[in-house]
Amino acid sequence: xxxxxxxxxxxxxxxxxxxxxxxxxxxxxxxxxxxxxxxxxxxxxxxxxxxxxxxxxxxxxxxxxxxxxxxxxxxxxxxxxxxxxxxxxxxxxxxxxxxxxxxxxxxxxxxxxxxxxxxxxxxxxxxxxxxxxxxxxxxxxxxxxxxxxxxxxxxxxxxxxxxxxxxxxxxxxxxxxxxxxxxxxxxxxxxxxxxxxxxxxxxxxxxxxxxxxxxxxxxxxxxxxxxxxxxxxxxxxxxxxxxxxxxxxxxxxxxxxxxxx
Ligand code: 13P
Numbered sequence: 676x677x678x679x680x681x682x683x684x685x686x687x688x689x690x691x692x693x694x695x696x697x698x699x700x701x702x703x704x705x706x707x708x709x710x711x712x713x714x715x716x717x718x719x720x721x722x723x724x725x726x727x728x729x730x731x732x733x734x735x736x737x738x739x740x741x742x743x744x745x746x747x748x749x750x751x752x753x754x755x756x757x758x759x760x761x762x763x764x765x766x767x768x769x770x771x772x773x774x775x776x777x778x779x780x781x782x783x784x785x786x787x788x789x790x791x792x793x794x795x796x797x798x799x800x801x802x803x804x805x806x807x808x809x810x811x812x813x814x815x816x817x818x819x820x821x822x823x824x825x826x827x828x829x830x831x832x833x834x835x836x837x838x839x840x841x842x843x844x845x846x847x848x849x850x851x852x853x854x855x856x857x858x859x860x861x862x863x864x865x866x867x868x869x870x871x872x873x874x875x876x877x878x879x880x881x882x883x884x885x886x887x888x889x890x891x892x893x894x895x896x897x898x899x900x901x902x903x904x905x906x907x908x909x910x911x912x913x914x915x916x917x918x919x920x921x922x923x924x925x926x927x928x929x930x931x932x933x934x935x936x
Contacts, residue, residue, distance in 0.1 A: 679885075679886065679888050679910045680717065680718055680719055680888070680910075681712075681717070681718035681719070681888075681904075681910060681911045681931065681932075681935075682718065682719045682720075682721065682844060682888050682890060682910060682911035682912075683718065683719070683720050683721070683911050683912055683914070683924070683927065683928050683931070684720075684721040684722075684723060684744065684772075684774075684806060684844075684846075684890065684911070684912070684913045684914065685720075685721065685722045685723060685914055685918030685919075685924055686723050686746065686774060686777070686892075686913055686914065686915050686918065687722070687723060687724045687725060687728075687746075687918065687919065688725075688746070688779070688915060689725055690725075690919055691724065691725070691728065691919065693727060693728050693731055696724060696728050696731045696732050696735055697731060697734075697735040699722075699921060700722065700732065700735040700736050700739065700741055701735065702921045703720075703722075703741065703921045703924065703925065704736075704739040704740075704741055706921060706925050707720065707739075707740070707741070707925075707928075710928070710929065710932075711932065712932050714740040714741070715740035718911070718928070718932075719740075719742065719911075720740065720741050720742065720928070721741075721742045721743070721744045721772050721806075722736070722741060722742075722743055722744070722918075723743070723744035723745060723746050723772065723774055724743075724746075725746065726745060726746070726760050729743060729745060729765070729768060729770050730768055732770075733768055733769050733770055742771055742772060743769075743770050743771065743772065744770065744771070744772030744773055744774060744804075744806065745760060745765050745770055745772070745773045745774070746773075746774050746777065747760060747773065747774065747775065747777070747780060747794065748760050748761070748762040748765055748773045748775070748794055748797065748798050748803070749761055749762060749794065749797060750790070750793030750794050750796070750797045751793075751797060752797070752800075752801075762794075762797045762798045762800070762801040762803055763801050765798075765801065765803060766801040766802065766803060770803075771803060771804055772803065772804045772805075772806065773794075773798050773803050773804070773805055773806070774805075774806045774808065774846075774913070775791055775794050775795055775798065775805055775806070775807050775808070776791040776795075776807050776808045776809065776828065777808045777848070778808060778810055778848055778850045778853055779853075782850070788827070788828065788830065788831050791807075791831055792831040792834055792835060795807065795831060795832075795835055796835055799835065799839055799842060802842070803842070804841075804842045804843075804844065805842060805843055805844065806844045806845075806846050806890070806913060807831075807832070807843065807844070807845050807846065808845075808846045808848050808892070808913070809824075809825045809828040809829060809845060809846070809847060809848070809871075810824075810825070810828075810847055810848040810849045810850050810852075810853075810892075810893070811824040811825065811849055811850065811851075812824075812850045812851065813850070813851035816849065816851065821849075821867060822867070822870050825847070825867060825870065825871065826870075826874060829845075829871065829874055829878075832878070832879075833878055838879060838883060838887075840882060840883050840886045840887065841886070843883075843887055844887065844888045844889075844890060845871055845887060845888075845889050845890070846889075846890040846891070846892050846913040847864065847867050847868055847871065847889060847890070847891055847892070848891075848892035848893050848913060849863075849867075849893050851893075852892075852893025852894050853892070853893045853894070853915065854894070854915060854916060855893075855894060856894050857894055858893055858894040858895060858896075858899050858903070859891065859893060859903075861902050861903050861905060861906050861909075862906075864891045864903055864906060864909055865906035865907070865908055865909065868889045868891070868906065868908035868909055869908050871889050871908075872884050872887070872889060872908050875887055888910035888911060889908055889909070889910050890909075890910060890911045890912055890913045891903055891909050891911075891912055891913070892912060892913035892914065892915070894916075895912045895913075895914045895917060895927055896917050896923065896926075896927065897917070897923055897926030897927050897929075897930050898930070900912065900926075900927040900928075900930045900931040901930040901931060901933045901934045902934070903931075904930075904931040904932075904934040904935065905934040905935075911931070912927060912931070914927060
């Protein structure tokens with residue numbers, strides 16, 4: 676198995692104030708520098724705050740190894756698209772990452788695969804790194820349709836005409852585990868992660884399958900990160916609630932490292 680660099684991404688959703696950004700990043704950076712594993716060398720950390728917080732976040736993270744991501748982006752560089760965020764401007768402000776297809780976007784704002792594909796292409800046109808979220812609802816899991824749903828959500832990668840291997844991360848986030856306190860078991864996560872990795876292999880290449888990091892998201896906490904990370908196809912986490920405090924986000928990172936020695 677090729678060595679993939681762990682990735683810990685914080686999805687702040689619509690939380691925190693702009694004035695929280697600088698102290699959070701300074702505190703987190705101080706703590707990251709004390710860890711045994713070294714950020715940038717052994718693992719990566721991405722913070723995805725709300726759009727209003729991106730500029731100060733990019734500013735505060737200068738001279739640190741912390742990277743910044745947006746929570747969504749538009750499907751075009753510019754134009755009459757009220758409320759959208761231009762991927763070109765994300766690049767202009769040095770925001771390198773973007774989360775796409777989050778379940779809250781899919782379910783609360785009715786973003787379908789076609790819309791997410793447009794955003795994906797536009798993000799890649801600007802050389803942004805994408806965290807593409809996939810995952811099934813509870814009825815879909817109960818109906819044994821998990822892999823079918825995930826496979827359908829992955830299809831947009833085929834339609835994107837080639838994936839830039841170094842700019843794709845897939846996050847498996849079962850909808851029933853998001854914000855519920857009920858995480859997927861390590862075996863449940865591994866089963867779907869392995870499915871995703873095999874899908875990448877049969878639809879793209881060995882190298883795409885080996886290089887692409889597959890994150891787990893859904894009620895990740897310091898006390899379950901070690902066990903989840905013990906699975907071979909779990910390459911990191913996309914964390915919601917527990918990423919809002921430096922102590923719990925850091926606890927997740929520290930414990931995850933215990934599982935890999
Ligand atoms: P929670 O960690 O709060 O369950 O949220 C997961 C998530 O949606 C991350 O994108």
